[in-house]
Every structure is written in C-alpha cells, then in structure tokens.
Amino acid sequence: MTDETTDRKAVAMSTTLERAPGGPPQTPEVRSDGALRRSSDWARRAPLLPALIFTIVITQLPFVATLVISFMNWNAYYPDEIGFAGIDNYVSVLTDENIRHSIIVTIEMTVVVVLVSLLLGMGIALLLDRKFRGRGIVRTMMITPFLIVPVAAALVWKHALYNPEYGLLNGALTWLWGLFGSDNPPQPDWITQAPLLSIEVALIWQWTPFMMLILLAGLQSRPLDVIEAANLDGASAWQIFRYMTFPHLRQYLELGGLLGAIYIVQNFDYVFTITSGGLGTANLPYTIYQLFYQAHDYGRASATGVVVVIGTIIIATLALRTVSSLFREETR
Amino acid sequence: MSATTDVGPVPATRTQQGAPRRKRRERGNFGLALAAWVIGFLFVVPVLWMVLTSFHSEADAATNPPSLAAPLTLEGYRNFFGAGGGPSPWPSLANSLTASVLSTVLVLLLAIPAAYALSIKPVRKWTDVMFFFLSTKMLPLVAGLLPIYLFAQVSGLLDNIWLLIVLYTSMNLPIAVWMMRSFLAEVPVEMLEAASMDGANLTRTLSQIVAPVVAPGIAATSLICFIFSWNELLMARTLTATVAQTAPVYLTGFVTSQGLFLAKVCAAAFVVSLPVLIAGFAAQDKLVQGLSLGAVK
Numbered sequence: 001m002t003d004e005t006t007d008r009k010a011v012a013m014s015t016t017l018e019r020a021p022g023g024p025p026q027t028p029e030v031r032s033d034g035a036l037r038r039s040s041d042w043a044r045r046a047p048l049l050p051a052l053i054f055t056i057v058i059t060q061l062p063f064v065a066t067l068v069i070s071f072m073n074w075n076a077y078y079p080d081e082i083g084f085a086g087i088d089n090y091v092s093v094l095t096d097e098n099i100r101h102s103i104i105v106t107i108e109m110t111v112v113v114v115l116v117s118l119l120l121g122m123g124i125a126l127l128l129d130r131k132f133r134g135r136g137i138v139r140t141m142m143i144t145p146f147l148i149v150p151v152a153a154a155l156v157w158k159h160a161l162y163n164p165e166y167g168l169l170n171g172a173l174t175w176l177w178g179l180f181g182s183d184n185p186p187q188p189d190w191i192t193q194a195p196l197l198s199i200e201v202a203l204i205w206q207w208t209p210f211m212m213l214i215l216l217a218g219l220q221s222r223p224l225d226v227i228e229a230a231n232l233d234g235a236s237a238w239q240i241f242r243y244m245t246f247p248h249l250r251q252y253l254e255l256g257g258l259l260g261a262i263y264i265v266q267n268f269d270y271v272f273t274i275t276s277g278g279l280g281t282a283n284l285p286y287t288i289y290q291l292f293y294q295a296h297d298y299g300r301a302s303a304t305g306v307v308v309v310i311g312t313i314i315i316a317t318l319a320l321r322t323v324s325s326l327f328r329e330e331t332r
Numbered sequence: 333m334s335a336t337t338d339v340g341p342v343p344a345t346r347t348q349q350g351a352p353r354r355k356r357r358e359r360g361n362f363g364l365a366l367a368a369w370v371i372g373f374l375f376v377v378p379v380l381w382m383v384l385t386s387f388h389s390e391a392d393a394a395t396n397p398p399s400l401a402a403p404l405t406l407e408g409y410r411n412f413f414g415a416g417g418g419p420s421p422w423p424s425l426a427n428s429l430t431a432s433v434l435s436t437v438l439v440l441l442l443a444i445p446a447a448y449a450l451s452i453k454p455v456r457k458w459t460d461v462m463f464f465f466l467s468t469k470m471l472p473l474v475a476g477l478l479p480i481y482l483f484a485q486v487s488g489l490l491d492n493i494w495l496l497i498v499l500y501t502s503m504n505l506p507i508a509v510w511m512m513r514s515f516l517a518e519v520p521v522e523m524l525e526a527a528s529m530d531g532a533n534l535t536r537t538l539s540q541i542v543a544p545v546v547a548p549g550i551a552a553t554s555l556i557c558f559i560f561s562w563n564e565l566l567m568a569r570t571l572t573a574t575v576a577q578t579a580p581v582y583l584t585g586f587v588t589s590q591g592l593f594l595a596k597v598c599a600a601a602f603v604v605s606l607p608v609l610i611a612g613f614a615a616q617d618k619l620v621q622g623l624s625l626g627a628v629k
C-alpha cells in the first residue's frame with residue numbers, strides 16, 4: 001500500500017511539474033485569499049460531484065448493506081428467525097464443503113484462463129506484429145470471439161460444439177477418422193467428462209483476443225529504432241525478444257492479466273449456461289447467486305460475498321499498483 | 333557481424349552475407365504468416381459454424397459428420413422470431429436496446445463533466461478520485477446484488493427496466509470516466525487558455541477546440557458502454573422477470589424445448605450478438621484503449 005501512495009504522489013508531482021511552466025494561471029490562485037480559493041475549488045469540483053455521488057450511492061451502499069446482512073441470521077423461508085448471528089455465517093461459509101470447493105474452482109478457473117489466454121495472446125500478437133498479406137483480415141478474425149455475447153457464445157459452445165451427438169468437435173472427429181477409413185471414431189461427451197475444462201476452453205477462446213489486443217498495442221509502442229540497432233548489431237531474434245521486447249511487454253502482460261482476472265473471477269454466464277454449476281464447476285459468483293436467489297439464505301450469501309470482496313481486494317491492490325505505473329508513464 | 337564492421341569494407345560484406353539471410357527470412361516470414369492465418373481461422377471457426385448452422389434446417393444442423401454443404405434456409409430465424417410458437421424475442425430485444433442506449437446516455441452525461449474535472453481543470457487529488465472509480469470496478473457485482481434485490485423487492489422496482497438502466501450506468505461509469513479522461517487529456521490546454529484570453533465564448537471553444545479532439549473518444553466510449561450493458565446477464569437475470577427481461581435472459585430461458593433446436597439456438601445467438609459485432613467493429617481502433625480503461629493507446 002505504501003508503494004501505491006508514493007506512486008500516486010509521483011503522479012501528482014509530475015503533473016504539477018508539468019503545469020508549472022504554464023505559469024500565469026497558477027500565480028493568482030496562490031495570492032488570492034481563502035474565500036476566493038475555496039469558491040474556485042468548488043467550481044472545479046462541481047462537474048465531478050454528480051458522477052462521484054452517484055457511484056458512491058449505487059456501488060458502496062449495497063456493500064455496506066451486504067456487510068450488515070452477513071452478520072445476520074436471515075433466510076426468507078424462515079421469516080420468524082431473523083436476527084443477529086455474529087460470525088456464525090462466516091464459520092458456516094468457511095467450513096462448508098461446497099463453498100470451499102467453489103473458492104478453489106474460482107481460483108483454478110481464473111488462473112488457468114488468464115495464464116493460457118495471456119500466453120496465446122502474446123504468441124498471436126507477436127505473429128500479428130509482422131507485416132504479411134491479409135494481416136488486417138487475420139486481426140479482424142481474431143477479435144470476433146470477443147464480440148459474441150457471452151451467454152450466446154456459451155450456448156453455441158454447449159450445443160453446437162460440445163454436444164456429443166451432433167456437436168462440431170465430434171463431427172470433426174468422425175470426419176477425420178472417416179478419412180482414414182475408420183468408422184469407429186472416439187465420440188467423447190466433452191462436458192460430462194471434463195466439465196471445468198470445457199468451461200475454461202470456451203472462456204480462453206473468448207479472452208485470448210482481449211489479451212492479444214492489449215499486447216499488440218504494447219508491441220507497437222516499442223521504440224523501433226533501438227530494435228533496429230540491435231538487429232544491425234547482430235542480436236538474434238531470441239535475444240531481442242528476451243532482453244528488449246519482453247521487458248517492454250511486461251507491464252502490458254501485467255495489465256492484461258489483472259484486468260482479465262477481474263472479469264474471470266466474476267464470471268457467471270459460462271458456468272450458468274454450460275453446466276448450471278453442476279459437475280463440480282460452481283464458482284463463487286454462481287454459488288452466491290444460488291444461495292440468495294434459490295436458497296434465499298441471505299445471511300450466508302452475504303458472508304460469502306464478503307469473502308469474495310476480501311479476496312478481490314488482494315488482487316485489486318496488485319492491479320491498482322500496475323495500472324498506476326502505466327498511468328504515471330502516460331502522464332509524463 | 334560486429335567483427336566485420338571493425339575491419340573495413342562494410343557495404344560489400346553486408347551484401348554478400350545479406351542475400352542468403354534475406355531468403356531464409358522470407359521463407360520464415362511465409363511460415364509465420366501461414367501460422368497467423370491458421371490460428372486466426374481456428375478462432376473464428378466457432379463463429380462461422382454458428383452462422384452457417386443458423387442457416388441450415390434443423391435436420392441438417394444435427395448431423396454427424398457435419399453437413400457443410402446443406403441447403404440454406406431461414407427456418408432457424410423464423411423459429412427464433414416465434415413462428416413455431418413460444419414467446420417472441422422482440423420485447424426482450426427492445427428491453428436490451430432501451431437499457432443499453434439509455435444507460436450509455438446517462439453514463440456520458442455523468443462521465444464527461446467528471447472527466448473534465450479530472451483532466452482539463454483538475455481538482456486537487458484527482459488521481460485519488462481516479463483510483464476510487466477504478467476500485468469500484470474491481471469489487472465483484474455479485475457481492476452487492478442481494479441488497480439491491482431486497483431494495484427492489486421492497487420498492488416495487490423488481491422487473492422494472494429503469495432499475496437495470498441505473499445499475500448499468502453505475503457499472504459502466506468508472507470505465508467511461510477513465511476513457512474520457514484519457515481522451516480529454518489530449519486536448520491542448522494552451523489553446524484553451526489562448527481562446528479564453530481572446531474572448532472566445534464557451535460554445536466556440538467547445539465546438540472548435542474540444543470537440544474535434546474528443547468526439548472520436550465519445551463515440552468509442554459509448555460503443556464500449558453499449559457492449560457491456562448489452563452483454564450483462566447476472567443482474568438482468570436476478571432483477572427482471574417477464575416484463576423487463578433482456579435478450580441475454582431470454583436466451584437462457586429458451587433452450588428448454590424438446591426436439592431439434594440447434595439451428596434456432598445458433599440463429600438466436602447470432603441475432604443477439606449482431607449489435608455487439610457491429611459496435612465492436614465500428615470501435616475496432618479504439619477497442620484496446622477502451623478495454624484497458626484508457627491505459628493503453
């Protein structure tokens with residue numbers, strides 16, 4: 001946290017330094033008396049306030065309420081038993097086998113999807129960073145998966161691709177085996193045999209384009225003259241990648257990874273559509289949804305929500321640090 | 333190479349060594365271009381398959397191995413739009429459009445002044461404010477959903493599209509503030525000051541100095557907010573029912589029918605994704621900047 005505050009101070013300082021040569025507009029403010037300054041401060045703040053107040057009311061108040069409810073015994077099916085519960089909900093959440101399992105599922109899903117789509121995204125970004133015929137078309141093809149509505153994409157994966165009888169995957173296997181004269185192709189039931197992996201593959205398909213776009217932007221912001229020089233000095237492609245491209249890409253990898261993690265941790269659409277949380281694939285968002293929307297166990301749902309928030313704060317602290325370092329460069 | 337540069341006739345050595353090396357590189361380039369094409373194609377296959385299947389008859393859609401060259405038909409689309417009975421998707425598409433467009437307008441109305449107060453005439457500690465907006469985006473929606481649900485239940489706002497509009501506004505506002513700030517930061521401040529010294533009025537300053545720089549940014553921001561609202565499922569699913577349900581909620585509910593439905597599902601997925609595809613390709617150049625909250629240009 002201390003690093004982060006110094007980061008922010010650095011941002012603030014660099015901007016004041018930047019503004020200082022502009023001179024004149026700043027001097028009258030320093031000389032003016034308190035009242036004038038205060039009114040000009042408010043004039044500056046006024047355009048910001050509606051957005052700020054709106055955000056605080058709509059996003060922060062519900063969390064306060066969640067925190068309060070998490071200490072209550074509140075199940076809508078038993079309206080007579082509403083009352084204070086202390087930390088009972090937390091105890092039951094952290095000892096509940098299903099919820100603990102859903103914490104593990106969430107972590108596994110996030111790590112696998114983010115890492116694989118980052119690696120794939122980087123490989124594809126490196127391929128697309130070169131000039132070749134039809135580069136624009138390939139780029140457009142690559143972006144397309146990200147522009148399919150998540151529920152729609154999940155439905156297509158579930159029914160048109162994974163379906164064991166007429167999905168494209170098994171269809172392709174039949175066709176391939178048929179080429180070699182075999183009429184006994186393997187026809188796995190993908191979702192039943194590998195439920196979590198099925199969800200992860202579909203998510204990777206949708207998120208690789210996102211990583212690719214961020215990393216491609218990173219590659220294209222490299223200082224080309226330096227790489228040219230290294231090339232002329234006889235540095236190998238691997239050396240250039242290892243000592244010049246990769247260090248430059250690092251912050252973009254971090255940014256992509258952390259933004260991706262924020263979205264994947266919260267993923268609901270795919271779990272809901274592909275397995276309905278069955279076969280051990282329920283992640284935390286799905287479990288909370290089930291607890292409050294189907295079981296109406298408001299106290300435990302809220303306690304689980306608070307656990308998720310605490311987990312997210314840990315990731316978010318890291319994320320903020322990365323974004324603030326990028327941000328500082330931009331302000332310079 | 334570095335040794336030869338020390339010795340002397342640099343141009344000569346370079347041309348001698350350059351020729352085979354260039355040839356090798358060209359062959360390598362062809363291989364890499366081919367790899368890019370193959371990977372790009374693999375990523376787009378599920379989408380192409382979805383579109384192709386949506387134009388097949390139900391019988392042709394459910395064959396194994398797949399029938400690629402089956403005759404095309406609009407049967408899937410006719411079924412999706414209610415020819416085969418069942419609820420029509422039009423009300424939910426209309427709801428999605430209302431929620432996405434109105435929340436995007438609200439987001440812009442709130443975000444543009446805020447971004448102005450964070451870039452052109454920044455408030456003190458403006459970076460803290462920026463990070464506050466960002467941090468709200470990181471808190472998982474699902475953790476605050478229950479109180480909103482209870483509030484909606486008590487106040488009679490369940491199944492009301494306006495509740496979604498307000499929530500989508502708050503969901504996208506941080507993204508829009510970050511994006512708009514990064515665009516407004518490109519407005520030349522010296523020109524603004526010069527204009528105000530020359531006595532140019534606000535409308536002229538806005539239309540001649542600010543608008544040309546900011547208009548593409550506003551367009552990109554609106555498209556991205558539109559996409560996120562259009563895609564949203566969790567809140568729509570918990571807070572709406574029959575009246576205000578959006579297109580994603582409609583999609584989750586309609587695969588309950590018996591019999592063959594693959595062409596219909598693909599048609600539905602394609603129709604519902606079409607606005608996002610259009611908005612996304614329109615914003616293609618600014619997509620990265622938007623998705624990375626303006627951090628990457």
